[in-house]
Amino acid sequence: MKKINKFFWWCAGANIEILEECPTDHSKYFGVGGTIVFTALMASFAGGYAFFTAFKSVIPSLFFGAFWGLLIFNLDRYIVSTIGKGDGTQKITKEEWKIAAPRLLMAILLGFVISTPLELKIFETEIQTVVERLKIDKAVELQNRDTTFVSNLNNSKDRRTSIDNDINKLTYDKTSLSENAGKFFENSIAEQKVDLKNKQSVVEVWQRKVNSSYSSYVNAKNDSLSNSIINKRLGALRVNQSERNKAREEVQSIQDKIEDLNNNKGNAIIDEKNRINDLLASKQQEKTNLNEQIASKQKTLDKKNVGYENKTENYDGFAAHLEALSILTSEKPAIFWAKWLITLLFIFIEVAPVLFKLMAESGPYDDMMDRLKHESFVKEKQKISDINDSINTSIKISTEKNQNRLDAEIVGNKALLNKIALAQAEIAGLAIEKWKEEEIKKLNAGVNHIINHNGELKI
Incomplete structure (x- = not known):
């Protein structure tokens, strides 16, 4: 204890x-x-x-x-x-x-x-429930990033469904053609006659436009209108004539088909079967190509989804739990x-x-600690004071030594300066005496050159 x-x-x-x-x-x-x-x-x-x-x-x-x-x-x-x-x-x-x-x-x-x-x-149990929900949300979020890819895949599947419907219809038409040849001719001729009637109506419409534009053109010429107006009405007439002629050609083509159906019933059945077979082959080939594309895209998408699932499955760390706790507290x-x-x-x-x-x-412990701290503080202050005194004494002694040395140097310098001054004075005196003597000699040597025999000063 x-x-x-x-x-x-x-x-x-x-x-x-x-x-x-x-x-x-x-x-x-x-x-x-x-x-x-x-x-x-x-x-x-x-x-x-x-x-x-x-x-x-x-x-x-x-x-x-x-x-x-x-x-x-x-x-x-x-x-x-x-x-x-x-x-x-x-x-x-x-x-x-x-x-x-x-x-x-x-x-x-x-x-x-x-x-x-x-x-x-x-809150581990509640948090784990939210984490599982977050995993699903993260997986959906990752999958939604492939919107374009998934859209293309769905479009391909829709196209395949449409092709299947076309194949079923063509197959049905082929079967019906074999079973009801007479009805086929009747239906074919009836369809052609409906088209013929519609085209003839179109021809009549264009013919009326031709007649109207022709009358307008003739009136312009008879009334001597300007060339620009005449040319404009002539252009409209030619356009209407061209459209009427096209409609007439389509009418003639339909009439030829009706005549051909009436004259060549056997060949028409064969041609229709061949046409249906060609369409079926084309649709089957298109479906095969689409199946390959869909399989490839689906495989790629499955791989991506597996990768997303692996990523979201690992979304179970500390940050995920923090996020889940935040969601829990808000909910x-x-x-x-x-x-x-x-x-x-x-x-x-x-x-x-x-x-x-x-x-x-x-308490007593605090008082004793304060005392110890104070004692330590005082002792350290005393040590600092002693160190300062020792340093001050050393500085004072050093200062006094330097002062004595300086005083001795000053006294020595004064004596030396006095000797130098006396020597300089003595040298100066000797120099003056020497100069004086030399000047006197010069004066004595050159006196006869200074005064001539007539007593005149000679320069």
């Missing part, structure tokens, strides 16, 4: 040797240390679960959980051990709030970080409030030791 107490005291950042001398403070720091330890354990569970959710591996998750727990433990211990004891009263002052603000913010952040993985575990208010209560609980657990130390009254 004693070892456990010491361990929890150490976790609370207390000085164990001093705390042992203060029995009244044992439980306080035991509680702080216990909070830190159990918070670290919960963080370890949360980190390990989060890592397992992301990587689906047990052994690495255990190592990461242990690492995460130690990291949170170290941060909590640092926060509590550096917060101090406040002002020693149960009231938290504004100044204490300012000092504790960074550590409180850090504790709140840790509360969010620790609570989130545990919330994922608590179900009960889960929303439960999630926030859990988060607030962990935030309270994180900030509780900090607030507890700020609100705790000063």
